[in-house]
Amino acid sequence: MLILLAFIIVFHITSAALLFISTIDNAWWVGDNFSTDVWRTCATNTSTCTAITDQFREYQSIQAVQATMILSTIFCCVAFLVFILQLFRLKQGERFVLTSVIQLLSCLCVMIAASIYTDRHEELHKSNEYSIEVSKGQYGYSFVLAWIAFAFTLISGVMYLVLRKRK
Numbered sequence: 001m002l003i004l005l006a007f008i009i010v011f012h013i014t015s016a017a018l019l020f021i022s023t024i025d026n027a028w029w030v031g032d033n034f035s036t037d038v039w040r041t042c043a044t045n046t047s048t049c050t051a052i053t054d055q056f057r058e059y060q061s062i063q064a065v066q067a068t069m070i071l072s073t074i075f076c077c078v079a080f081l082v083f084i085l086q087l088f089r090l091k092q093g094e095r096f097v098l099t100s101v102i103q104l105l106s107c108l109c110v111m112i113a114a115s116i117y118t119d120r121h122e123e124l125h126k127s128n129e130y131s132i133e134v135s136k137g138q139y140g141y142s143f144v145l146a147w148i149a150f151a152f153t154l155i156s157g158v159m160y161l162v163l164r165k166r167k
Contacts, residue, residue, distance in 0.1 A: 007158060008083075008156070008163070010158075011076075011152065011155075011156055011159075012076075012080050012083065012156050013075045013132070014105075014152060015106075015153050016073070016076045016077055016080065017077055017133075017151075018145050018146075018148055018149035018152060019072055019073040019076050019106070019146075019149045020073060020108065021140070021142065021145055022069070022110075022142045022143070022145040022149055023038075023069040023070065023072075023073055023146075024073070024134055025037065025043055025141075025142045026039070026040060026049075026142070027140030027141050027142040027143075028117065028139070028140050028142045028143045028146075029121065029124075029125060029134065029137050029138070029139065029140055030138065030139075031134065031136055031137035031138070033045050034134055034141060036125075036134055037140075037142060038062050038065045038066045038069065038117070039052060039066070040052055041052065045109070046061055046130070049071065049074040056123045057123070058120060058123050059124065061116055061117075061123070061124060064112075064113070064116050065113045065117050067093040068092040068109045068110070068112045068113035068116070069109070069110065069146070071106075071109045072107075072109035072110040072113065072149075073106075073151070075102055075103070075105045075106035075109060076101055076103065076106040076123065076145060076153060077104040077159075079099050079102035079106060079157075081097055082102055082139040083096060086087070086092035086099055087116075091119055093158075094159070094164065095161065095162075095163065095164055096159065096160040096163050097160075099160045100157050100158070100160035100161040101157075102126035103153055103157035103160055104153075104154070104157035104158075105130075105154050106153045106157075107150060107154045110149050110150045110153060111150050113140045113146065113147045113149045113152065114147050114150060117143065117146075121139075125137065134154050135144055138147055
């Protein structure tokens with residue numbers, strides 16, 4: 001049981017780390033001479049970054065991605081704290097339902113963020129407000145990490161739902 005508990009804790013911390021990296025790092029959309037995410041666009045050859053502000057045509061979509069990624073990260077961290085509290089407070093045989101619900105909310109938020117970005121990426125990168133040409137690019141590793149974090153949070157949410165506290 002101790003090994004299972006250690007695995008669940010490591011899996012949850014990995015999920016949180018993936019969410020932090022995909023939310024913060026500047027690699028949702030990359031090209032030969034630029035990288036962009038939901039916060040800023042950077043030219044790699046000149047090392048200059050421009051914040052994405054409300055002057056951009058699709059700023060509402062970017063804000064939705066920002067908000068849901070932040071919510072997902074917060075929910076994942078709260079779920080971990082609730083799991084630790086429930087570990088010591090639950091009676092034997094009870095399930096970690098509250099932890100599971102919070103982790104599944106995190107899963108839902110990251111899915112919404114990555115889905116919005118997937119659906120709106122063409123409009124997002126055709127904006128004339130960018131200082132460099134960003135339409136010729138591809139998805140970066142932060143975008144891929146967001147989808148991997150979706151899978152990890154889904155799996156851990158289901159694990160908490162199935163998990164019962166044992167001796």
